[in-house]
Amino acid sequence: VRVAPDQVERVGVVGAGVIGGAWAAHFLRMGLDVSLYEPSSVAREGALELLDAAWPTLERLGLREGASRERLRFPETLEETVADAQVVQEATPERLESKQEVFRLLDAAAPADVLLLSSTSGLRMTDIQARCAHPERTVVGHPFNPPYLLPLVEIVGGERTDPAAVDWAVAFYAAYGKEPVKLDVEIPSFIASRLQEALAREMLHMVAEGEATVEQIDAAVVNGPGLRWAILGPGLSFHLAGGQGGMAHCLDWWGPLLDEPWSRLAAPELTPELRQRLIDGCEREAAGRSVDELAAERDACLVALLEARDRCRDAR
Amino acid sequence: VRVAPDQVERVGVVGAGVIGGAWAAHFLRMGLDVSLYEPSSVAREGALELLDAAWPTLERLGLREGASRERLRFPETLEETVADAQVVQEATPERLESKQEVFRLLDAAAPADVLLLSSTSGLRMTDIQARCAHPERTVVGHPFNPPYLLPLVEIVGGERTDPAAVDWAVAFYAAYGKEPVKLDVEIPSFIASRLQEALAREMLHMVAEGEATVEQIDAAVVNGPGLRWAILGPGLSFHLAGGQGGMAHCLDWWGPLLDEPWSRLAAPELTPELRQRLIDGCEREAAGRSVDELAAERDACLVALLEARDRCRDAR
Numbered sequence: 001v002r003v004a005p006d007q008v009e010r011v012g013v014v015g016a017g018v019i020g021g022a023w024a025a026h027f028l029r030m031g032l033d034v035s036l037y038e039p040s041s042v043a044r045e046g047a048l049e050l051l052d053a054a055w056p057t058l059e060r061l062g063l064r065e066g067a068s069r070e071r072l073r074f075p076e077t078l079e080e081t082v083a084d085a086q087v088v089q090e091a092t093p094e095r096l097e098s099k100q101e102v103f104r105l106l107d108a109a110a111p112a113d114v115l116l117l118s119s120t121s122g123l124r125m126t127d128i129q130a131r132c133a134h135p136e137r138t139v140v141g142h143p144f145n146p147p148y149l150l151p152l153v154e155i156v157g158g159e160r161t162d163p164a165a166v167d168w169a170v171a172f173y174a175a176y177g178k179e180p181v182k183l184d185v186e187i188p189s190f191i192a193s194r195l196q197e198a199l200a201r202e203m204l205h206m207v208a209e210g211e212a213t214v215e216q217i218d219a220a221v222v223n224g225p226g227l228r229w230a231i232l233g234p235g236l237s238f239h240l241a242g243g244q245g246g247m248a249h250c251l252d253w254w255g256p257l258l259d260e261p262w263s264r265l266a267a268p269e270l271t272p273e274l275r276q277r278l279i280d281g282c283e284r285e286a287a288g289r290s291v292d293e294l295a296a297e298r299d300a301c302l303v304a305l306l307e308a309r310d311r312c313r314d315a316r
Numbered sequence: 317v318r319v320a321p322d323q324v325e326r327v328g329v330v331g332a333g334v335i336g337g338a339w340a341a342h343f344l345r346m347g348l349d350v351s352l353y354e355p356s357s358v359a360r361e362g363a364l365e366l367l368d369a370a371w372p373t374l375e376r377l378g379l380r381e382g383a384s385r386e387r388l389r390f391p392e393t394l395e396e397t398v399a400d401a402q403v404v405q406e407a408t409p410e411r412l413e414s415k416q417e418v419f420r421l422l423d424a425a426a427p428a429d430v431l432l433l434s435s436t437s438g439l440r441m442t443d444i445q446a447r448c449a450h451p452e453r454t455v456v457g458h459p460f461n462p463p464y465l466l467p468l469v470e471i472v473g474g475e476r477t478d479p480a481a482v483d484w485a486v487a488f489y490a491a492y493g494k495e496p497v498k499l500d501v502e503i504p505s506f507i508a509s510r511l512q513e514a515l516a517r518e519m520l521h522m523v524a525e526g527e528a529t530v531e532q533i534d535a536a537v538v539n540g541p542g543l544r545w546a547i548l549g550p551g552l553s554f555h556l557a558g559g560q561g562g563m564a565h566c567l568d569w570w571g572p573l574l575d576e577p578w579s580r581l582a583a584p585e586l587t588p589e590l591r592q593r594l595i596d597g598c599e600r601e602a603a604g605r606s607v608d609e610l611a612a613e614r615d616a617c618l619v620a621l622l623e624a625r626d627r628c629r630d631a632r
Contacts, residue, residue: 214597233534
């Protein structure tokens with residue numbers, strides 16, 4: 001019978017690259033036992049170096065009770081790694097064939113009630129789980145780099161995943177210091193990386209056409225929309241840009257401009273249904289807070305971020 | 317003869333909407349006299365309310381010597397507004413015809429050595445300056461909302477703008493609390509809004525296709541890439557994602573994936589020249605700092621941002 005998602009004590013991590021090593025650091029911070037499987041001694045050394053570098057930072061952010069670097073071990077085999085793990089986080093190279101094989105082995109070795117979570121940044125769990133006898137407990141748990149600091153984990157199952165397993169994964173990450181976002185649909189590259197990719201591709205076009213340099217682009221982002229994106233996503237940003245009228249007013253103004261060449265990405269038609277979905281989403285997020293209240297929260301948070309950023313830069 | 321860009325004492329602001337009112341608040345914070353021209357009494361009231369709301373925040377961020385709300389006045393006419401202003405910041409509605417007319421009037425009223433800066437978010441100065449007798453002193457100075465907090469100002473001249481005027485604008489904004497980014501090329505919507513627009517359009521597609529909701533998208537951004545974008549733009553983000561190999565290694569990995577459907581925005585061809593521009597840009601930004609050093613700076617800053625954000629949320 002599966003352990004409660006907030007009662008986990010032992011985690012298996014498979015792969016000790018940048019992502020696997022960071023997962024290990026995060027789970028250690030959360031007070032868990034971590035079994036980290038990695039056949040390469042070079043990669044194992046790298047994971048220890050990452051842990052050395054990250055640990056003071058994690059101490060500053062706060063360790064959970066019982067958290068200790070001493071609770072990390074490197075088992076010799078995959079079987080030993082998953083033998084007593086209550087959940088397994090996979091973080092091996094991003095190739096479908098090899099992920100399928102890793103999951104086939106994990107599936108054969110781990111008790112059927114243990115969740116197998118993949119850090120894949122773009123593959124579909126439907127494909128990764130293809131060779132598993134118990135695909136119902138396989139779920140994507142995609143972190144963001146650096147995973148010991150950024151809270152986001154995107155969670156989605158494959159066609160043969162049990163919805164209860166997806167919910168367990170959401171509760172597990174939430175209980176252990178993460179901000180899970182559960183997707184309803186399997187889409188290539190999930191949510192955050194798709195948005196990041198759209199922005200990055202526009203950057204490529206600008207640099208390719210000689211319209212802007214990397215430095216100009218980076219300076220524009222960190223001093224403008226980037227600061228806002230740390231506290232407001234693109235949805236609520238537009239909601240606030242609409243003034244008292246919120247997203248509805250913003251769309252009335254923005255809609256006719258979607259054909260302007262303000263990005264190489266063509267916009268979809270702003271149908272009444274799409275319009276309503278955007279407005280409803282912002283209303284749900286605002287949860288009763290007026291635009292003025294949201295703007296006041298944004299400003300207070302922006303001031304705190306600006307002060308924090310200034311202190312960091314001064315400390316250099 | 318033009319005043320030195322760091323010796324300005326009197327600013328004219330034209331238009332008291334959300335942007336003009338915010339410019340007035342910022343310049344007051346910087347210790348300047350502000351003449352704010354706005355024919356609508358409702359808008360003038362709105363600007364005073366904005367100033368009431370923003371002032372405690374600006375006090376917390378720090379006022380320059382001599383800064384005072386008492387240094388704001390509302391002249392009756394445009395002529396009076398610019399009569400003794402040493403620089404003029406325009407912030408009127410975003411319609412080419414009306415901007416051209418405002419600039420014609422400002423150009424006729426202001427001494428020929430006074431810079432006329434436009435807050436336009438997407439129009440070209442080449443078009444705005446069409447009816448000016450002295451177009452050489454007209455420059456775009458595009459802020460980001462809220463302009464009394466976000467440091468970015470994008471600066472670009474039109475075809476008939478004197479390059480020396482563009483440089484004066486850069487020095488003026490830098491001297492008075494802003495982070496100017498000077499563009500070499502006039503492009504629709506400049507840099508930051510183009511990137512923002514690419515990201516927003518991908519959001520529209522995702523919502524339209526039922527792939528994700530506004531709430532999922534916003535949560536993914538603020539807990540993932542958004543936190544990073546407050547300190548690292550998309551260029552340096554990829555540089556760090558490349559590990560010790562930096563941007564070059566990242567492009568070797570990313571290049572073959574640019575045809576993947578990871579965004580509706582098609583990517584340009586990653587030519588050797590584009591590749592080199594991206595690498596060179598990151599090297600210039602890194603300014604000798606190794607990837608490890610940059611990652612350590614990123615982590616320290618992320619921790620500070622996370623702590624600041626937590627304090628803000630707790631204070632709600």
